Amino acid sequence: xxxxxxxxxxxxxxxxxxxxxxxxxxxxxxxxxxxxxxxxxxxxxxxxxxxxxxxxxxxxxxxxxxxxxxxxxxxxxxxxxxxxxxxxxxxxxxxxxxxxxxxxxxxxxxxxxxxxxxxxxxxxxxxxxxxxxxxxxxxxxxxxxxxxxxxxxxxxxxxxxxxxxxxxxxxxxxxxxxxxxxxxxxxxxxxxxxxxxxxxxxxxxxxxxxxxxxxxxxxxxxxxxxxxxxxxxxxxxxxxxxxxxxxxxxxxxxxxxxxxxxxxxxxxxxxxxxxxxxxxxxxxxxxxxxxxxxxxxxxxxxxxxxxxxxxxxxxxxxxxxxxxxxxxxxxxxxxxxxxxxxxxxxxxxxxxxxxxxxxxxxxxxxxxxxxxxxxxxxxxxxxxxxxxxxxxxxxxxxxxxxxxxxxxxxxxxxxxxxxxxxxxxxxxxxxxxxxxxxxxxxxxxxxxxxxxxxxxxxxxxxxxxxxxxxxxxxxxxxxxxxxxxxxxxxxxxxxxxxxxxxxxxxxxxxxxxxxxxxxxxxxxxxxxxxxxxxxxxxxxxxxxxxxxxxxxxxxxxxxxxxxxxxxxxxxxxxxxxxxxxxxxxxxxxxx
Amino acid sequence: xxxxxxxxxxxxxxxxxxxxxxxxxxxxxxxxxxxxxxxxxxxxxxxxxxxxxxxxxxxxxxxxxxxxxxxxxxxxxxxxxxxxxxxxxxxxxxxxxxxxxxxxxxxxxxxxxxxxxxxxxxxxxxxxxxxxxxxxxxxxxxxxxxxxxxxxxxxxxxxxxxxxxxxxxxxxxxxxxxxxxxxxxxxxxxxxxxxxxxxxxxxxx
Numbered sequence: 037x038x039x040x041x042x043x044x045x046x047x048x049x050x051x052x053x054x055x056x057x058x059x060x061x062x063x064x065x066x067x068x069x070x071x072x073x074x075x076x077x078x079x080x081x082x083x084x085x086x087x088x089x090x091x092x093x094x095x096x097x098x099x100x101x102x103x104x105x106x107x108x109x110x111x112x113x114x115x116x117x118x119x120x121x122x123x124x125x126x127x128x129x130x131x132x133x134x135x136x137x138x139x140x141x142x143x144x145x146x147x148x149x150x151x152x153x154x155x156x157x158x159x160x161x162x163x164x165x166x167x168x169x170x171x172x173x174x175x176x177x178x179x180x181x182x183x184x185x186x187x188x189x190x191x192x193x194x195x196x197x198x199x200x201x202x203x204x205x206x207x208x209x210x211x212x213x214x215x216x217x218x219x220x221x222x223x224x225x226x227x228x229x230x231x232x233x234x235x236x237x238x239x240x241x242x243x244x245x246x247x248x249x250x251x252x253x254x255x256x257x258x259x260x261x262x263x264x265x266x267x268x269x270x271x272x273x274x275x276x277x278x279x280x281x282x283x284x285x286x287x288x289x290x291x292x293x294x295x296x297x298x299x300x301x302x303x304x305x306x307x308x309x310x311x312x313x314x315x316x317x318x319x320x321x322x323x324x325x326x327x328x329x330x331x332x333x334x335x336x337x338x339x340x341x342x343x344x345x346x347x348x349x350x351x352x353x354x355x356x357x358x359x360x361x362x363x364x365x366x367x368x369x370x371x372x373x374x375x376x377x378x379x380x381x382x383x384x385x386x387x388x389x390x391x392x393x394x395x396x397x398x399x400x401x402x403x404x405x406x407x408x409x410x411x412x413x414x415x416x417x418x419x420x421x422x423x424x425x426x427x428x429x430x431x432x433x434x435x436x437x438x439x440x441x442x443x444x445x446x447x448x449x450x451x452x453x454x455x456x457x458x459x460x461x462x463x464x465x466x467x468x469x470x471x472x473x474x475x476x477x478x479x480x481x482x483x484x485x486x487x488x489x490x491x492x493x494x495x496x497x498x499x500x501x502x503x504x505x506x507x508x509x510x511x512x513x514x515x516x517x518x519x520x521x522x523x524x525x526x527x528x529x530x531x532x533x534x535x536x537x538x539x540x541x542x543x544x545x546x547x548x549x550x551x552x553x554x555x556x557x558x559x560x561x562x563x564x565x566x567x568x569x570x571x572x573x574x575x576x577x578x579x580x581x582x583x584x585x586x587x588x589x590x591x592x593x594x595x596x597x598x599x600x601x602x603x604x605x606x607x608x609x610x611x612x613x614x615x616x617x618x619x620x621x622x623x624x625x626x627x
Numbered sequence: 628x629x630x631x632x633x634x635x636x637x638x639x640x641x642x643x644x645x646x647x648x649x650x651x652x653x654x655x656x657x658x659x660x661x662x663x664x665x666x667x668x669x670x671x672x673x674x675x676x677x678x679x680x681x682x683x684x685x686x687x688x689x690x691x692x693x694x695x696x697x698x699x700x701x702x703x704x705x706x707x708x709x710x711x712x713x714x715x716x717x718x719x720x721x722x723x724x725x726x727x728x729x730x731x732x733x734x735x736x737x738x739x740x741x742x743x744x745x746x747x748x749x750x751x752x753x754x755x756x757x758x759x760x761x762x763x764x765x766x767x768x769x770x771x772x773x774x775x776x777x778x779x780x781x782x783x784x785x786x787x788x789x790x791x792x793x794x795x796x797x798x799x800x801x802x803x804x805x806x807x808x809x810x811x812x813x814x815x816x817x818x819x820x821x822x823x824x825x826x827x828x829x830x831x832x
Binding site for chain 1: 638639640641642643644645647648649651652655661662663669670671673674800801
């Protein structure tokens with residue numbers, strides 16, 4: 037939409053080698069991407085400057101030269117404020133914009149109102165810090181932006197991403213070593229899953245299903261008719277089930293009962309399904325509600341390739357055999373397709389599947405043979421032929437992959453309670469944001485959510501590891517010391533967090549990591565899963581839910597009350613079922 | 628020779644907790660308490676793991692009534708099999724580097740008195756939530772207790788059983804942790820003395 041692709045534009049080692057300024061926004065890089073944080077630290081020791089925008093005192097915020105502690109949800113206010121300063125002080129790269137971007141006039145008008153004084157008024161960020169950050173970023177020879185879920189998980193996440201891209205484009209920070217816009221992907225192969233068309237609207241290589249030309253290419257390769265309509269996105273599934281449009285659901289590599297916002301709504305939907313199939317390596321909270329569970333192989337038990345956050349495709353090789361009847365995902369899909377009478381699923385190994393991809397989408401992966409991947413430590417797509425060395429840096433020379441070949445600068449407007457209609461009408465297709473649920477008298481705190489370093493997502497795997505459980509044995513909610521004093525709660529007390537969707541009991545961690553009137557907790561623990569509380573409003577474009585903001589009430593509770601709530605959750609997530617299955621399996625019973 | 632110790636550089640620590648998990652694994656493998664002997668601590672001033680400084684005149688050694696804590700190999704070591712779990716060392720330590728932590732006797736585990744559900748992690752000591760009484764204790768947290776649990780003093784032992792040295796130092800992705808040897812301190816002090824002498828001497832009129 038803005039630059040032409042959905043991936044890191046540059047590679048990770050460039051940060052430590054070339055970046056003069058690193059701007060981290062909405063990413064707890066130290067805890068969630070420690071290996072990338074390592075490159076940031078190396079850059080700092082080389083003399084690079086670090087700007088961090090985060091409401092939480094993450095470890096990177098602590099190390100930042102400038103820490104912009106904005107309130108939760110105000111990314112656009114801040115980014116527009118930075119661009120306001122850059123444009124007012126003429127720190128932008130006029131030549132680069134002239135040659136390689138469209139929409140600068142719209143953008144200039146959109147950020148006009150976001151003066152340092154206005155930004156300070158809305159966010160509390162001092163004008164001095166804002167101006168210093170803008171000068172630092174725009175004045176750098178090479179500046180890179182790292183962002184993560186703290187940018188995207190809002191109802192206006194697309195707008196924030198567009199703003200990030202605007203900022204990089206107007207300062208010419210694209211297409212050179214150490215520059216770029218870098219969305220950090222949270223999972224080893226989430227980039228790969230998207231690359232392979234694991235999205236409802238695209239084929240492998242991000243080729244749209246609505247485009248007849250692309251459809252024809254895949255119809256020819258697969259010798260079948262393909263539907264022209266995009267599928268449902270995850271947050272849309274529950275409603276579709278309720279409306280009777282979806283009767284069967286096949287879930288693999290995902291635990292939506294824990295990870296979907298307002299999960300009570302989702303659990304009700306699952307119960308209405310005629311068929312729920314779950315394919316996973318463990319009996320997850322979702323699998324316990326399934327009619328059929330298919331045992332899958334884990335990462336060390338299969339062949340293939342992973343594509344990491346910097347578009348680098350790397351081979352993965354089997355270290356051990358899968359236990360029992362567990363099979364790799366591709367094998368299960370092929371076997372199932374054959375049983376259903378489908379043709380073209382007669383693959384013998386992952387190399388055959390990979391070679392088919394190389395033939396059908398050669399512009400991205402044509403040159404990445406298994407033989408080459410075995411020799412080098414991965415290749416970055418696009419890599420169209422076997423002589424091609426891969427593409428570590430996208431958009432070199434300002435050549436963007438949009439239809440016009442130029443970057444689109446989008447007007448993005450934001451106000452927590454909404455932007456006036458008249459203002460919106462002044463722009464052509466602006467992206468407009470507001471917060472879905474603001475605190476009020478009853479739900480007086482802002483709840484924001486995320487991950488901790490020691491647990492991974494819904495804890496399916498990490499909670500089975502003793503060392504990790506010893507580091508992070510239980511759910512904790514971060515509460516600012518000022519708020520704790522007012523609420524008369526101490527570190528280690530239990531509180532009940534209540535939103536309009538549900539309630540959980542959590543242990544309190546009194547810490548400066550969160551600003552006043554804001555609390556933070558995670559979705560790692562079934563006994564206190566924050567996704568019982570989150571709102572299910574989504575971004576209209578990407579349909580990513582607003583995990584990062586909800587209004588919440590905090591009440592101190594006794595230990596007995598906390599225990600009662602935990603036991604209630606144990607029944608809800610049918611924890612005893614996993615216990616029974618594990619006991620049966622230990623007796624030698626096989627699935 | 629001065630005692631050795633592990634110390635972190637807060638400018639390099641990214642708070643990723645890798646050291647803590649490594650510590651648990653390393654000690655579990657040799658049959659010692661599976662509990663992290665260093666604790667990543669977040670403050671406004673900075674983040675770093677806190678662990679035993681292996682003091683020369685260690686107060687923990689002085690208060691131990693059964694001589695379970697001794698100074699040997701240029702370090703302060705707890706013999707977990709001798710420790711009676713009186714917790715005085717934890718109270719005396721100025722850094723909070725000693726944690727009384729224990730395991731439940733296997734019999735109690737098997738009966739399942741404490742863990743009603745699989746994968747409820749074994750709570751950290753003291754975590755009375757899953758305890759039988761279901762009551763919080765009025766005692767100081769260090770003195771709190773659970774039925775059937777034998778707690779012993781757990782602290783950094785510099786992985787003395789491993790020739791490769793402290794596992795946390797090796798696992799740190801940003802090399803924020805380092806082992807300071809007694810010799811290092813002497814050498815550093817000597818260097819600083821030279822520096823101080825040069826500076827003073829060159830400023831003399």
